[in-house]
Amino acid sequence: MKILVPVKRVIDYNVKPRVKMDGSGVDLANVKMSMNPFDEIAVEEAIRLKEKGTATEVVVVSVGPQKAQETLRTALAMGADRAILVQTDDEVEPLGVAKILKAIAAEEAPRLVILGKQAIDDDSNQTGQMLAALLGWGQGTFASKVEVSGESVSVTREVDGGLETVSLKLPAIVTTDLRLNEPRYASLPNIMKAKSKPLTTKAPADLGVDIAARLKTLKVAEPPKRSAGVKIADVDELVAKLKAMGVAA
Template identity: 70%
Template sequence: MKVLVPIKRVIDYNVKARVKPDNSDVDLTNVKMAMNPFCEIAVEEAIRLKEAGTANEVIAVSIGDKACQEQLRTALALGADKAIHIETDIKLESLHVAKLLAKLVEQEQPELVILGKQSIDSDNNQTGQMLAALTGRSQGTFASKVVLEGNKAQVTREVDGGLQTVSLSLPAIVTTDLRLNEPRYASLPNIMKAKRKPLDVMAADSLGVDLAPRVELLQVEEPAKREAGMIVESVEQLVTKLKTEAKVIS
């Protein structure tokens, strides 16, 4: 079984994002970048499937400028067999990414595509569902458990009401939630081995996808700072303030 794992380069989750002075976008100057945490979970799940003997090849793919190869090498160090970089300097939307991945799925024909449910920069939670629609594959989103048996995948999903288990026919698309697994750290020997693993580069234009923007970014602002709270001396005083000042009760 071949498993394809799309990954995304994002601002490290420990870094506080800054807005450019002209509010045109997020300032990425000298900012530490890393693999999207949900993508790390997807890579880990694919590696575990390979270690269990269920998968025989894991391919990591990333879309973006040349800097994305840093995260692809990380995926290779974690255990992926091969990496593919779809190179473009254009800022892509979810639909663009899904269409590019659909072309790659058509070429590689993986039985399973595992990707993070969302990226921590845009938080759109769209690409996996769009990819499933474009490729006509069954999908299991927000996966907290994945079990493969023959040509079926049992996916336990985290939904508002609790857990839901769905049975998917392979080939399928699965998006990962936080509780699916705990990603491993790359060891130094594996980091060195990753430098010798294949990393193929292809131009996004070569896949025949229209990358014209459909969404216009007007302005980026930091969230409003929360006002300081106050300490009340009694329940009566709290109720009075909720009535007269906050006006949340009558």
């Protein structure tokens, strides 16, 4: 069974983003970039399925600039077999990414697509669901446990009320949550081996996909700074302030 794992190059989660002076977006100049943490979990889960003998090949794919090759090499060093970069310097919206992944899935014919539930840069949480709709495949989102058995996959999902388990016929789409696994660190020998693993570069036009923007960003601004708190003398004053705010009856 072949598993396809989309990964995204994002600002490292330890870095505080800076908004451009003109408010047109986030400043990416000289900023440390890394693989989206949710996608790391997806890569780890795919590799574990291969180590169990459930999967035969793990293919990672990314949509982005040439520098996204670094992110793909990280996935290869973790244990993926080969990589595909759909290279574009334009920002691609979730629908455009889903259309590209649909075209890649048509070429690669994976039985399972595992991807992060969302990217930490835009938090859209859309690509996996859109891809499932475009392909007409079943989907298990927010997965905290994945078990493949024969021609079906059981996905335990984290929902507001607790946990929900769904059974999907393959091929299927799974989006990963934080508690699914703990991604491994790539060892130095595997990092060296990753340099020789195949990495294919394509363009959106090669796949017949139009990535023209359908959304317009009006303005990007930092969240307002939190105002200073106040000290209160006793519980009675606290209750009075809560009543004034409409919090307490």
